[in-house]
Amino acid sequence: MTGALGLSTITWGALQTRDFRVVDYSLELLKPGTLQGRESFNILHVADLHMIPGQRKKVEFVQALAELEPDLVVNTGDNLSDMNAVPWVLDALGPLLDVPGVFVFGTNDYWAPQPVNPMKYLLDQKREPSYVDLPWEGMRAAFIERGWQDATHQRLEFKASGLRLAVSGVDDPHHKLDEYSKIAGAPNPDADLSIGLLHAPYRRVLDAFEADGYQLALSGHTHGGQICLPGGRALVTNADIDRERASGLHRYGDMWMHVSPGLGQSKYAPVRFFCPPTAARIRVTEQR
Template sequence: MPLLLTPALAGLATAAWGYSELTKFELKEVTVPLLKPGTLRGDKEFKILHISDLHMIPGQEEKIEWVSALSDLEPDLVVNTGDNLSDVAGVPDVLRAVGPLMKYPGLFVFGTNDYWAPRPVNPFKYLWGAKREPSYVDLPWRGMRAAFMEHGWRDATQARHEFQVGNVRLAVAGVDDPHHDLDDYADIAGVPNQDADLALALLHSPEPRVLEKFAADGYQLSLSGHTHGGQICLPGSRALVTNSGIDRKRVQGLHDFGPMKMHVSNGLGTSKFAPVRIFCRPSATLLRITEKAQ
């Protein structure tokens, strides 16, 4: 009997540890030299706060408090790459979490867990990398979108935007969630404005077929989430699967994608049906965009 109990107890201990990791939030920081010399006119950097995959469930007070406190970073721009919800009643807590961030300029694109509620997950299907069909149970995303926009955040879902923040002129394009083929790149295709200082590409899931088009059009930096950094990883945060078309080595963090830089967020939550993280803590990232060396 003890021999039979040992694997079960080890599994329970691992699950308990993985559950405890859900609130051990981390702030990652990376420096990316993308701007032409002189763009910042004496400023040190242009700060982009990248958040993703809140997967909010009512009552997640530690997450709300931690995300709210990110406003102290005083970012120049906030980018939210979707999957804000994991419950039909999650919108008020999403707005509590990001409320202090909405005093800064912001952009967002949505993922399928903004539109439709999560569904129970077969863990073996996840580990095999099989795509899971959405539940098609509607979430109240329209009200959340309206609240974001009323506070000045721009919806980059199937849209292009050009605007200036401080000394930096931005050209931004985004698509709807490509993981479930909701995107149509033709809507936003074409090179970014050549007068822009920084060209950003936004998408929820880092699907190579879309990233290739952004890179070919000349975007400098893509921002995405969806992968949860692998969520179930080996020591060293080495992902077992990516739940997307991106390779395991680029499932999280800053990488090259051809001539374009690509940042994939670990995300800040998980589906309420898979509340565990192994060697892959939830995180947001502060990207410090600097001038290139002369």
């Protein structure tokens, strides 16, 4: 009986990894008149695909996100979970690569996953990377060739759908690859919207973005807790953000912060509990 219960629980957790969803948020961040009569500026935030060859349902879900007609796509990393996954990532993101986009990577873009001790995860203990290189450079080149911009340790300024954007990002804070000093300072005050990007929501980087005056920070990495209690209550965050803000849209001082639950998970931990894979559309509107 116990074995059957355990097997059914694992099966249910595995099925939840394919229960793809989209959530909508709305933020009043723009000065009146910025949108020139349009209703909103729509940001599509995707993260943590952890793609494995053969995940056709995930590919089809991500492709269909283009139907949301985003004005900007933000990808906050961990696209890969297999040495041969790059073509599958590019297939999934294909229609979205025609939309203005920005990205930063996570360490699971750089290094292959490895078997994990579930107790280490539940005890919120950091795991050493495998340091087995993944073909991330080709993926990055393809993103850039299609028009997306790499925000890693860059201060970017560009227009999308008529809005002037200031976007800065850092490399993955989870393994201390971030060098905020390279982008430090307030965003251009002439920008209509300022966004900070980081793969993992660590407070030292969030504090810096908030102190510099960014309006919105976008991250992923946590998988929303991945193994949660009913109601999506995270047990761990795999970062130093509090569990109450392990996913979703929240205030962070004077800044807003969205932490994506992500669309995948390591192939060595192929389950989710009360935490479905999710993409987010953030409708940025004018202040009233």
